[in-house]
Amino acid sequence: MDDMVAVRVEGLTRTYATDGQQVVALAGVDAAFARGTFTAVMGPSGSGKSTLLQTAAGLDRPSAGQVWIGGTELSELSETKLTELRRDRIGFVFQAFNLIGALTVEENILLPSKLAGTRPDRQWVASVVERVGLTPRLSHRPAQLSGGQQQRVAIARALSVRPDVVFADEPTGALDTETAAEVLTLLRSMVDEFGQTVVMVTHDPVAASYADRVLVLADGQIVRDLPQVGAEKIAELLASR
Numbered sequence: 212m213d214d215m216v217a218v219r220v221e222g223l224t225r226t227y228a229t230d231g232q233q234v235v236a237l238a239g240v241d242a243a244f245a246r247g248t249f250t251a252v253m254g255p256s257g258s259g260k261s262t263l264l265q266t267a268a269g270l271d272r273p274s275a276g277q278v279w280i281g282g283t284e285l286s287e288l289s290e291t292k293l294t295e296l297r298r299d300r301i302g303f304v305f306q307a308f309n310l311i312g313a314l315t316v317e318e319n320i321l322l323p324s325k326l327a328g329t330r331p332d333r334q335w336v337a338s339v340v341e342r343v344g345l346t347p348r349l350s351h352r353p354a355q356l357s358g359g360q361q362q363r364v365a366i367a368r369a370l371s372v373r374p375d376v377v378f379a380d381e382p383t384g385a386l387d388t389e390t391a392a393e394v395l396t397l398l399r400s401m402v403d404e405f406g407q408t409v410v411m412v413t414h415d416p417v418a419a420s421y422a423d424r425v426l427v428l429a430d431g432q433i434v435r436d437l438p439q440v441g442a443e444k445i446a447e448l449l450a451s452r
């Protein structure tokens with residue numbers, strides 16, 4: 212496996228059986244995500260974006276096809292190994308922040324290392340915390356923070372283990388425009404300054420305009436794979452389908 216590739220999926224297929232009917236959520240997707248890049252995954256509701264993210268992140272098993280995180284192929288892994296891989300090598304950022312209210316900001320950020328029983332790289336964590344602007348807030352609890360600040364905690368937590376990839380599912384969906392721009396600028400800087408890899412599902416062409424690459428899904432397939440073309444052009448492309 213190419214060292215420059217953070218995530219690769221091949222023939223990724225996910226079908227669901229509901230009421231005796233087969234729903235094809237992903238219909239054989241092939242894609243590679245290079246290290247140090249920021250990709251936006253777009254497409255209409257029901258096109259398979261969340262399913263792509265969930266299967267690529269090892270949260271859900273595909274019906275067929277393969278996923279590699281770094282050099283590791285996931286289908287052979289036991290549930291325990293898969294859980295460890297998710298914890299140690301993948302960062303997650305969700306629309307709803309998903310922080311633990313009873314823990315401080317610092318404890319939330321260090322939680323993945325704590326769960327792994329590993330010693331965090333303090334210098335790395337400090338530089339991430341500094342970059343997201345949370346150094347003065349480390350002893351606060353999530354409820355004492357604004358939505359944008361909470362999402363910055365989630366970003367710092369996702370990056371704390373220096374993952375192979377950060378998967379973000381509508382990370383700005385719950386934020387106002389200005390706060391969303393701050394969060395997207397931060398994700399962008401994590402890629403540019405820290406060489407991290409981000410794959411982000413979004414409905415918002417402006418959010419997608421922060422990425423290097425835009426993948427558009429329709430009916431469980433990639434129908435467009437574009438370099439960054441700007442928010443206006445992205446909105447046009449989505450409307451033309």
Ligand SMILES: Nc1ncnc2c1ncn2[C@@H]1O[C@H](COP(=O)(O)OP(=O)(O)OP(=O)(O)O)[C@@H](O)[C@H]1O
Binds near residue numbers: 255263
């Ligand atoms: N657990 C499930 N059981 C049955 N069908 C499902 C399940 N999860 C997803 N699907 C179906 O798979 C298809 C793709 O869903 P998915 O959530 O990946 O789309 P999406 O592009 O993320 O949509 P949205 O933008 O609305 O979140 C849809 O037709 C959906 O109804």
